[in-house]
Amino acid sequence: MNVHAIKAIYLFEMARTWRTLFQSVVSPVISTSLYFVVFGSAIGSRITDIEGVGYGSFIVPGLIMLTLMTQSISNASFGIYFPKFIGSIFELLSAPVSSFEIVLGYVGAAATKSIILGLIILATASLFVPLQFAHPAWMFLFLVLTALTFSLFGFIIGILAKNFEQLQIIPLLIVTPLVFLGGSFYSIDMLPPFWQNVTLFNPVVYLISGFRWSFYEISDVSVEVSLAMITVFLAMCMTTVWWIFKTGYKVKK
Amino acid sequence: MRSLISINNLSKTYASGFKALKGVNLDIRQGEILALLGPNGAGKTTLISIVCGIVNPSQGSVTVDGHDIVSDYRLTRAMIGLVPQELTTEAFETVWDTVTFSRGLFGKKADPAHIEKVLGDLSLWDKRDSQIMELSGGMKRRLLIAKALSHEPRILFLDEPTAGVDVELRKDMWRLIRDLRHSGVTIILTTHYIDEAEEIADRVGVINKGEIILVEEKAELMRKMGRKRLTLELLEKISSVPSKLQPYNLDLVADGGQLIYTYDTQTDRTGITSLLGELHAAGIRFRDLSTTQSSLEEIFVDLVREPE
Numbered sequence: 001m002n003v004h005a006i007k008a009i010y011l012f013e014m015a016r017t018w019r020t021l022f023q024s025v026v027s028p029v030i031s032t033s034l035y036f037v038v039f040g041s042a043i044g045s046r047i048t049d050i051e052g053v054g055y056g057s058f059i060v061p062g063l064i065m066l067t068l069m070t071q072s073i074s075n076a077s078f079g080i081y082f083p084k085f086i087g088s089i090f091e092l093l094s095a096p097v098s099s100f101e102i103v104l105g106y107v108g109a110a111a112t113k114s115i116i117l118g119l120i121i122l123a124t125a126s127l128f129v130p131l132q133f134a135h136p137a138w139m140f141l142f143l144v145l146t147a148l149t150f151s152l153f154g155f156i157i158g159i160l161a162k163n164f165e166q167l168q169i170i171p172l173l174i175v176t177p178l179v180f181l182g183g184s185f186y187s188i189d190m191l192p193p194f195w196q197n198v199t200l201f202n203p204v205v206y207l208i209s210g211f212r213w214s215f216y217e218i219s220d221v222s223v224e225v226s227l228a229m230i231t232v233f234l235a236m237c238m239t240t241v242w243w244i245f246k247t248g249y250k251v252k253k
Numbered sequence: 254m255r256s257l258i259s260i261n262n263l264s265k266t267y268a269s270g271f272k273a274l275k276g277v278n279l280d281i282r283q284g285e286i287l288a289l290l291g292p293n294g295a296g297k298t299t300l301i302s303i304v305c306g307i308v309n310p311s312q313g314s315v316t317v318d319g320h321d322i323v324s325d326y327r328l329t330r331a332m333i334g335l336v337p338q339e340l341t342t343e344a345f346e347t348v349w350d351t352v353t354f355s356r357g358l359f360g361k362k363a364d365p366a367h368i369e370k371v372l373g374d375l376s377l378w379d380k381r382d383s384q385i386m387e388l389s390g391g392m393k394r395r396l397l398i399a400k401a402l403s404h405e406p407r408i409l410f411l412d413e414p415t416a417g418v419d420v421e422l423r424k425d426m427w428r429l430i431r432d433l434r435h436s437g438v439t440i441i442l443t444t445h446y447i448d449e450a451e452e453i454a455d456r457v458g459v460i461n462k463g464e465i466i467l468v469e470e471k472a473e474l475m476r477k478m479g480r481k482r483l484t485l486e487l488l489e490k491i492s493s494v495p496s497k498l499q500p501y502n503l504d505l506v507a508d509g510g511q512l513i514y515t516y517d518t519q520t521d522r523t524g525i526t527s528l529l530g531e532l533h534a535a536g537i538r539f540r541d542l543s544t545t546q547s548s549l550e551e552i553f554v555d556l557v558r559e560p561e
Contacts, residue, residue: 002360004363011354083343086341090307090335094306094330094333095330096328096359097358097360
């Protein structure tokens with residue numbers, strides 16, 4: 001195991017995070033605050049408590065997940081796409097590192113950054129609404145697993161993307177809708193029965209439900225199912241990455 | 254000298270169907286400077302990209318110090334430093350950070366003293382805290398060399414190290430390459446500048462259309478392929494070469510004012526004495542004479558020229 005290489009990639013990627021810390025932190029904090037103003041105060045005041053939890057508090061886990069997923073994808077996809085774009089990826093390909101070590105470095109750094117952001121949003125949210133932490137260990141587990149899964153997903157996008165547009169389009173066209181329709185801002189019980197069933201095909205429902213359970217012990221699906229589902233997504237992403245490196249697809253000529 | 258890199262029957266066909274390499278065999282010796290000479294698109298970059306692990310070979314094998322580049326990639330890649338042709342660097346990182354990153358990536362423990370030495374040798378020490386995008390083109394090229402040397406490689410590949418650099422920097426580069434060889438590093442450089450190969454290489458490999466046409470000691474190559482020309486400045490112009498002198502295959506140039514005799518330096522008898530005797534007998538007098546040796550450039554052009 002080339003530990004020095006994993007460390008080098010991780011630190012190099014984290015250095016980018018620290019360099020852009022201000023913009024990385026400020027924009028999610030501002031958008032979270034806006035969500036609270038719009039959904040929490042303006043709309044929330046007309047929505048009754050959901051299973052005993054005030055609407056403002058109810059949306060916090062969903063908001064954190066929204067940032068966690070979009071940030072994980074954009075960090076990881078950009079991290080690997082940029083060297084490909086400017087050509088400096090030659091160094092990575094000519095280095096004595098295995099694909100597993102490359103993934104560990106890049107995905108580890110991307111996940112670290114999005115977890116930090118998730119925690120910052122949690123802190124911001126606590127200024128607006130009362131929060132409970134029923135199962136902190138589960139909460140952290142969901143945070144880490146989601147960050148890892150979506151960073152891996154982002155890494156795959158970064159490798160397959162041919163241009164900057166493709167880099168943006170998947171988060172924009174797929175992830176944002178899935179998160180909005182995944183029960184970030186409502187309980188799926190509030191939907192008509194037909195749409196409740198459709199929603200069960202949305203993987204994000206399971207992530208948000210499990211994460212919210214770790215806060216308030218209320219969930220749309222059982223926490224075991226949530227955990228099983230996120231493990232399945234993680235395994236799917238890992239298999240895809242393994243296949244990409246195994247075949248050299250879109251990486252080597 | 255023992256062979257450090259062995260390339261056996263190496264072929265590469267790209268997805269487009271383009272055959273970049275066709276069954277290349279080449280041995281690179283420990284401690285030498287080998288120049289791979291060839292026109293654009295000859296397969297130079299593909300060849301070194303395969304050895305470095307950037308391009309997968311279609312066929313054949315390569316060993317570095319006895320280790321296969323595919324199954325023992327960790328061992329072989331750790332021995333190699335690569336300086337690419339294009340200035341492919343990050344933009345926002347500092348010089349120090351990027352060189353430190355390279356060392357770690359190649360599996361070496363951090364060693365600030367070594368990084369300091371490398372940056373010093375390449376006149377980049379003053380720029381260590383600058384962002385890469387602030388550097389000039391020449392500095393970026395030196396930075397790529399610093400990155401390649403950061404992990405103390407035994408073998409250095411330089412892909413067109415002096416393409417598009419000014420005369421001064423080119424000479425600096427040559428001096429640096431010689432210094433590196435002196436410290437025991439084996440150097441393989443690709444170039445399409447013949448004078449570069451002539452200046453610094455120990456051996457020259459000529460590659461064209463994916464095939465190695467020849468590999469030879471530079472001195473030997475120039476001796477073997479090199480022909481000499483004897484130019485005679487005539488006192489009075491002549492209209493044609495006298496028939497008695499036909500066997501010498503003389504060229505009459507400069508409006509009949511010069512006779513040129515081309516001869517092989519390898520033969521025992523060059524024929525100069527008898528030629529001069531025959532000229533005297535024919536009454537042709539000359540006021541000056543000079544000889545010139547063909548350059549590597551002329552040899553090269555002869556080698557890669559399309560058969561007509």
